[in-house]
Amino acid sequence: MFSFDIIAQSSTTRARAGVIQTARGKVETPVFMPVGTQGTIKSLTPEELLSAGAQIILGNTYHLYLRPGCDVIDQFNGLHRFMNWSGPILTDSGGFQIFSLAKLAKISEEGVTFRSHIDGARHLLTPEKAVEIQTRLGSDVIMCLDNCIQYPAEREHTRKALEITTRWAERCKAAWQSRSNGNGALFGIVQGGMFKDLREISAESLIPFDFSGFAIGGLSVGEPVEIMLEMADYTLPKLPHAKPKYIMGVGTPENLIELVALGADMFDCVLPTRNARNGQVFSQQGTLNISNAKYRYDTNPLESGCTCYTCSNYSRAYLRHLYMAKELLAYRLNTLHNVYFFLNLMKQVREAIVKDEFESFRNNFYRNRKN
Amino acid sequence: MFSFDIIAQSSTTRARAGVIQTARGKVETPVFMPVGTQGTIKSLTPEELLSAGAQIILGNTYHLYLRPGCDVIDQFNGLHRFMNWSGPILTDSGGFQIFSLAKLAKISEEGVTFRSHIDGARHLLTPEKAVEIQTRLGSDVIMCLDNCIQYPAEREHTRKALEITTRWAERCKAAWQSRSNGNGALFGIVQGGMFKDLREISAESLIPFDFSGFAIGGLSVGEPVEIMLEMADYTLPKLPHAKPKYIMGVGTPENLIELVALGADMFDCVLPTRNARNGQVFSQQGTLNISNAKYRYDTNPLESGCTCYTCSNYSRAYLRHLYMAKELLAYRLNTLHNVYFFLNLMKQVREAIVKDEFESFRNNFYRNRKN
Numbered sequence: 001m002f003s004f005d006i007i008a009q010s011s012t013t014r015a016r017a018g019v020i021q022t023a024r025g026k027v028e029t030p031v032f033m034p035v036g037t038q039g040t041i042k043s044l045t046p047e048e049l050l051s052a053g054a055q056i057i058l059g060n061t062y063h064l065y066l067r068p069g070c071d072v073i074d075q076f077n078g079l080h081r082f083m084n085w086s087g088p089i090l091t092d093s094g095g096f097q098i099f100s101l102a103k104l105a106k107i108s109e110e111g112v113t114f115r116s117h118i119d120g121a122r123h124l125l126t127p128e129k130a131v132e133i134q135t136r137l138g139s140d141v142i143m144c145l146d147n148c149i150q151y152p153a154e155r156e157h158t159r160k161a162l163e164i165t166t167r168w169a170e171r172c173k174a175a176w177q178s179r180s181n182g183n184g185a186l187f188g189i190v191q192g193g194m195f196k197d198l199r200e201i202s203a204e205s206l207i208p209f210d211f212s213g214f215a216i217g218g219l220s221v222g223e224p225v226e227i228m229l230e231m232a233d234y235t236l237p238k239l240p241h242a243k244p245k246y247i248m249g250v251g252t253p254e255n256l257i258e259l260v261a262l263g264a265d266m267f268d269c270v271l272p273t274r275n276a277r278n279g280q281v282f283s284q285q286g287t288l289n290i291s292n293a294k295y296r297y298d299t300n301p302l303e304s305g306c307t308c309y310t311c312s313n314y315s316r317a318y319l320r321h322l323y324m325a326k327e328l329l330a331y332r333l334n335t336l337h338n339v340y341f342f343l344n345l346m347k348q349v350r351e352a353i354v355k356d357e358f359e360s361f362r363n364n365f366y367r368n369r370k371n
Numbered sequence: 372m373f374s375f376d377i378i379a380q381s382s383t384t385r386a387r388a389g390v391i392q393t394a395r396g397k398v399e400t401p402v403f404m405p406v407g408t409q410g411t412i413k414s415l416t417p418e419e420l421l422s423a424g425a426q427i428i429l430g431n432t433y434h435l436y437l438r439p440g441c442d443v444i445d446q447f448n449g450l451h452r453f454m455n456w457s458g459p460i461l462t463d464s465g466g467f468q469i470f471s472l473a474k475l476a477k478i479s480e481e482g483v484t485f486r487s488h489i490d491g492a493r494h495l496l497t498p499e500k501a502v503e504i505q506t507r508l509g510s511d512v513i514m515c516l517d518n519c520i521q522y523p524a525e526r527e528h529t530r531k532a533l534e535i536t537t538r539w540a541e542r543c544k545a546a547w548q549s550r551s552n553g554n555g556a557l558f559g560i561v562q563g564g565m566f567k568d569l570r571e572i573s574a575e576s577l578i579p580f581d582f583s584g585f586a587i588g589g590l591s592v593g594e595p596v597e598i599m600l601e602m603a604d605y606t607l608p609k610l611p612h613a614k615p616k617y618i619m620g621v622g623t624p625e626n627l628i629e630l631v632a633l634g635a636d637m638f639d640c641v642l643p644t645r646n647a648r649n650g651q652v653f654s655q656q657g658t659l660n661i662s663n664a665k666y667r668y669d670t671n672p673l674e675s676g677c678t679c680y681t682c683s684n685y686s687r688a689y690l691r692h693l694y695m696a697k698e699l700l701a702y703r704l705n706t707l708h709n710v711y712f713f714l715n716l717m718k719q720v721r722e723a724i725v726k727d728e729f730e731s732f733r734n735n736f737y738r739n740r741k742n
Contacts, residue, residue, distance in 0.1 A: 043699035068692040321439040328414035
């Protein structure tokens with residue numbers, strides 16, 4: 001079961017609000033998906049994610065395949081029971097991590113060989129295997145294996161990568177059809193680097209496979225933000241209007257708002273969780289670094305008016321103390337606030353779209369920023 | 372406000388059940404106090420501590436005095452609001468940490484000078500200052516500054532240390548009287564190393580000051596467990612029957628049960644929290660190390676029958692995976708289980724005392740142990 005309905009459309013931008021239905025519950029879009037790399041959103045429990053408003057989380061195929069391994073997760077009939085999260089899970093294909101984390105990644109038509117970053121063991125990931133692993137994880141939204149490239153990249157290299165991505169997408173579709181009989185969801189991933197015409201070719205070559213949704217991969221890989229937005233601006237309208245559109249691995253609160261304006265529906269990013277562990281906290285006014293000496297005596301919450309657990313109960317002075325003392329609770333409380341901030345931002349964005357007030361919401365958002 | 376009432380007495384051992392009343396709520400004894408070294412029980416929230424059954428926690432004067440410093444905690448009128456814990460807090464005097472953690476600790480009649488383990492800054496802690504700091508922390512149970520010694524120690528050195536501890540106790544009592552006007556509680560600490568006669572001298576010299584309760588310090592400092600128990604066995608009956616008796620910094624579940632049998636009412640120890648972070652988990656059957664490969668596919672909870680949050684929701688296989696992947700949630704879930712185990716053990720011990728079934732409880736406890 002998988003469906004997508006658009007329930008509201010901004011009259012002045014491409015922003016839209018929708019509802020994804022999955023067998024494990026609904027997801028209201030635009031949506032931010034917290035990243036659970038190793039079967040856990042770092043430091044948080046599922047109950048905390050739910051109370052922060054999470055509707056769907058992301059799992060990393062590459063990480064889970066290597067550790068603990070599918071044979072372990074099989075004992076639990078998938079990732080949901082293993083990690084105690086009963087809502088929808090989207091899994092990436094592992095492609096991005098293989099090219100960024102693994103060693104000696106080598107592409108062939110068959111798939112990609114690589115060595116584990118954990119123990120150096122050699123592995124081959126094919127499109128069929130990527131679908132198999134994600135199916136065993138019990139993923140509600142499976143992603144096609146794609147060939148991610150670095151930035152900057154030559155045009156010819158980029159073209160070859162998108163072409164193999166298309167051929168792999170076809171094989172993923174076939175593997176998914178035979179495994180799932182069309183239940184659940186499989187998303188295609190548009191590549192094409194920073195070349196508009198290649199992005200268009202990639203989109204057009206994937207559309208015939210009629211994926212459940214379409215992602216744009218290979219963005220936020222080091223390029224200037226203007227180019228990222230330009231690529232999204234150009235590519236998003238090429239994708240089928242009636243399908244959810246997912247920008248992978250992006251980004252800041254500002255990025256999210258701009259990408260929603262361009263018609264994107266789904267996002268994931270490690271920014272709220274990773275930055276929390278580095279002491280960077282998000283707020284309507286911008287970011288603050290909790291290690292800053294000026295918070296030493298500050299009895300205010302991280303963000304005034306915020307109703308998250310952290311802001312409801314703790315001061316900047318306490319959070320600074322925990323952070324300076326390297327206390328585990330510091331990472332947890334900062335993470336909870338940041339995840340809440342991203343989820344709540346998307347909730348507000350959606351409400352604004354539904355009321356057709358997205359543009360004034362966006363203007364207000366920028367007016368409040370101090371950094 | 373501080374009172375102690377004995378509500379039940381084992382007919383075959385010295386074990387007793389009591390109730391301590393403080394201005395911030397009651398504490399049922401025998402009680403285990405989780406250790407909040409730096410203003411947090413490592414990785415846990417106050418709500419989790421409450422749900423695990425914590426009634427009173429311990430704060431470390433030495434750590435909090437150095438970081439964040441009393442001037443920060445003053446902004447919150449004490450530690451309770453700073454760390455969001457509204458129940459009773461017992462604070463140690465800082466003595467133990469100065470002698471174990473700080474550098475160049477040097478005793479004089481006036482007090483102890485030392486250098487901070489954080490930044491090397493020089494400090495002088497006097498009995499009066501120890502009381503002042505604990506008062507500023509808003510402590511519900513203040514401990515006298517004592518002169519802790521290492522194990523093994525010469526008799527003469529031990530005698531001098533207990534004598535200065537007694538003189539400091541007198542000064543602490545005077546300082547506390549003038550600061551608190553007798554409200555709250557001040558505990559004296561018996562020293563005397565591993566010499567029974569010195570323990571007796573120490574106890575007798577402290578009794579005239581009529582402290583709210585009496586602690587035995589300087590145990591579990593490296594001596595064999597038999598000697599620790601022998602010292603407690605000898606010393607506990609020398610202390611006033613009507614006052615709570617607190618064995619500082621001890622110990623394992625077995626230690627706690629034996630010390631309860633000898634008449635002890637209060638305990639604190641970093642064992643459940645520290646060992647959790649090292650993957651060691653406590654259970655009725657003994658300890659297990661979650662990193663053990665045999666738990667790789669184990670779908671059982673850490674301890675079958677345990678109703679803690681961790682055991683209610685997660686398997687050994689998942690907890691092993693989190694631990695091997697160094698995920699923050701691992702430390703948190705292990706800690707929660709271990710703290711619950713210690714608190715629940717004391718709860719069961721108390722129920723057994725009330726029913727005068729302590730000895731059969733103790734026998735059962737040992738029968739269940741597998742390691």
